[in-house]
Amino acid sequence: MSITDRPSNEPAANEVHAASTSDDAIPTVAQLKWSIVLALRDVGGSASVPAIEEYVANVLSLTERQRSARTPSGRATRLQTGLRWAAFELKQIGVLDYPKRNHRELTELGLRVDEAQLKQLQTEYEAGGSSSGIERPPERRQTDSPAVWLIRAGGRGELAESFVENGIAAVGFGQLGDLSEVSSRDEILELVKLDWPESSDGQARARANQLWALLSQVRRGDVVVMPSMNNSGFALGTVTEEYWYRHDAADTRHHAVSVDWKPDEVPRTAVRQDLLKALGLRPTINLIRSDDHARRVQQLLETSQDPGPRSALDLPGLVEQFYRETGYPTDTHEGQERLRAEWAVKLAPENVGELSPSDLLAYTSSAVAYGHYAELREGLRQQWIDDLDGAEYDRLLDSIHDLCWGDGELSIRIDRLADQVGGSNKDTGIKGFTGLQVSRTLAICHPEQFLPLPSQIGRWGREVVLRALGLPAVHGSYGQRVVDANNRLREHLAPYFEKDTAGMVAFINWFKGTENGGLDPELSDLVERFHAKSGYRTEAHDEQERLRAEWAEKLAPENIANFSRLDLTGVASHGTWGSGRYVYPHARGVMQWIRDLDEVEYSRMLDHIRYLCWGEDEDELSRRYDQLTDSRSERNTRGLKHSTTSLLLAICHPEDFLPIGQQGGKWGRVAMLSRLGLPKPTGSSLGQRVVDANSRLRAHLEPHFGDDTLGMGAFLGWLLEQEPLGSTGTDPVDLTKLADELLVDVDFL
Structure with missing residues (x-):
């Protein structure tokens, strides 16, 4: 519904009170407040500032002169200024919130308050108390999950290292003394004003609000995130002891809670931009109010990785549609699983040294379809295999053994075998054995852990799939990105496929043909090349x-x-x-x-x-x-x-x-x-x-x-x-077609 389409059974603001009839006067701030509430109720509780302004001007029958009359500075109209002040006061009394820039949203209280109660709330706020009995929403959300708090360690995080070493998060705010026996926010406000007489009412109230939050709302089990020195990263931990007073604090930060800090800080590079912005709020103590941001901070505490915003995709519905349209698992998929099991025996630690060139060709060929393990077909040939002499072939088999069954981190073993652009590592890699072959080898040997996706970069490689599913990007070396992307995809799809990684890739193959998965493949290739060449983010x-x-x-x-x-x-x-x-x-x-x-x-x-x-x-x-x-x-x-x-x-x-x-x-x-x-x-x-x-x-x-x-x-x-496509006067080369003609991989080209 448009905000200007008011239902006939709802009272308009000019039915409740009349606008001033002066040529250029506008209604009072008190009148505008109730008009804003009515406007937002018409559209379900949320609207943009211009839409609210249009609604109020229409229902109050303001003339064009009243709408356009400007303040003495000339920077805004009087109506805009009045609405801004009205919205500010509504926010102060808990009726309105600002969910994002240029938008206003009614709170739970704002959705049910009437005009008389609104006036009463404003009167109480101005008097600094509450006696109306109007039920306000709780200041701290009622949820079984712990709250997440941003607590700063000085203006530049200069005390972060000390706080982590001492297992605390603490604030100063003057010489107020121990607040353990204080029972109300108003009592703290009076103490702040006595300690800081030159402060404005707004400054004193802001300081009192933060101290009251530390005293009464930060609870055992809550999560604390603290920016480190110069915002290089974040310390994260869990509250183990609620408010206490540090009598012997040498740094003047006397008001504290005890925190069990995570051993290593989380670097900024692990946090996505929207969450970084939320963690950039300036007050010393902030409750992270967004449930999604709070969820992600808790994931940072547990895994040191930001999972990103919840995907807007209806993944359960898409998976159901996938099963319905494809009939998975089909005879083709079951045949591929039999081939995988057969080749897993050939690649077992005790057998891999005897792997024949024809067996190697069957699963490394570019003719193997997306998401499949092997292809048994006459006439297959890979030039890079034919070019290997005996010593090189033996070294390749040793490298495959190390890749699948070696010691140490898998990402390091991958980097030893193939470099990040899918070519060869000059020291330990084999020319021609690229990211495609690495991925398929691991998927055959470890099917419960590794998805049979053919590549990391290129069209519908892992990193493209991550973006299409709304998952965070990966960083690091080629091997680190391969492992991290594989694990994120597996964990994201496991609730629907359990350990069936072949089913996950069959779903991805189906998904990329839907309108949800329609990313520009050429742009995807360019973005992958950018990441590979530039090392972003550096x-x-x-x-x-x-x-x-x-x-x-x-x-x-x-x-x-x-x-x-x-x-x-x-x-x-x-x-x-x-x-x-x-x-x-x-x-x-x-x-x-x-x-x-x-x-x-x-x-x-x-x-x-x-x-x-x-x-x-x-x-x-x-x-x-x-x-x-x-x-x-x-x-x-x-x-x-x-x-x-x-x-x-x-x-x-x-x-x-x-x-x-x-x-x-x-x-x-x-x-x-x-x-x-x-x-x-x-x-x-x-x-x-x-x-x-x-x-x-x-x-x-x-x-x-x-x-x-x-x-x-x-x-x-x-x-x-970069040299643009077509800049040499020739058409772009179709690499897929060329790969088929040369009997090599697309990745190799």
Whole structure:
């Protein structure tokens, strides 16, 4: 239902109270609050800010003059400002929540409160108490699972190592003394105000709320995640003792809980971008409210790996459809299982040294179908096998024995045999025995552990399947990625197939032909090559992400007035040119154009950057972009280039904006769209074309990178360095057809 389509049996806001009839006056904040509640109830509890504004203006019969009347600063309409304040007050009394940027959502209380109760709640909040008897939702969610808390160890994590060594998580917040006997949040608030008399009401209340959470809500068995020094990783642990007071604390962090910390910290590289953002909240103590984020932090504690968001795929329904449409297991599948068992005997430790070239050919041939183990057919031939002399063939059999039955980590044994691009390892590998043969050998020998997927990279290799199923990407050496991807797929599908890995691959083979699995195979190949060649994600990428988070804090609305000229130079520097870079941290001095700005001009420019990144027109990013970059605009600042403007947006909103500075030119978004075969951006202004190009690139790459916009930027920069298909004037080679003609693997080519 549209938010403007109010059911006839629901009271409209103007039936409850009339809007002011003055030419340009708007309703009071108190009136707007009830209108917001009615608006959201009409559409099930959640809507965008512009939709709410349209609803309120319609049902209150506001004139065009009332709708467009602006505040003295001219940055927003009076209606927008009034609605913003009304929403803020609704959030403070527990009626409204902000689930994501530019959206509002009613809480459980907001869905059932009436207008009289709403007024009563506001009166109680302003008085600082609660006596109405209105049942509020509990502050801590009622669930059998433990809560997850983010607790910081100093502004830069400088105390994290000490806290882990001492088995605690602790905060300071002044000289308040032991809070063990305190019985209410209001009591803590009074103590904070006495200890910090110069604080504002908001500052004192924020500090009191955090201390009250530590005192009354952090419970034994809860999970604690703590950013380490300079956000290099995260310490995770479980609360073993609730609030206690450290009388002898040398670091002034007197208020503590005891924590059984995990021995090794989890690196940032193991955590996906959306969860990193959730763990970047600034207050010292935060309850991780998202159930999905909490689930993933608990998985980090147990496995040191972020499983990623829950897949939107209806996997149980898809598996049921797979069984229904394919009739699995068929005679073909059962025949393949008999061949697998036969070849498992040939590859057993005591027999592998006698494996004949024809037996080797039967399961290493490119003629073996996707998900199958072997192919018995006359006329099969593999040139690389024919080219092996006796000594090389014996060394190959020794390598196969080591791969399947050797000691040490499997990933290391894989790396010894085949390098990460599927060719040969010059020291221990065999030319021609590539990732395809490695995978099939392991699947034959260890069918309960290893899926018979033919490859790691390339069309519908493991890493492509991971993305198609909504699972996190894998990192590390080729062998590490093979093992990790295989294990993730097996664990993800085990609830439906138990130990039947052949069934899992039969399902994947069916799934890739459905609309759910329709990834662009050519783009998948390019992404795999990018990962293999660049080693993404590297330490340099992790450093850029750390710098982005640091600069985002400096650019936050409450901090931007202190954004230094050297900080701006770090974004505007030529060192950020290209893709996949946010900040150049090695600038030796301030750029000349920035140095030439006087204090008034620089302060005004910071106001303009605040408007760009956090401005009132939340749905009109293109307009804000044009305001800063159009030389005719009053917000235009000489020297502030398009590239710097784009990077400022990428730093503040990494989930939405790719770190690409230029729009045109060799390294710009337009060239990237062209390289990917996408249409040129549309729009009558530069801002519209920038936003459109960014949105198209992000949407095109999202199936392959999830929400990792840094990875998208790095990939696009790498892609533009490659020789485009067709650049030599010849058509692209069909590798599958060529492999059949040459009787070799696609992976080998």
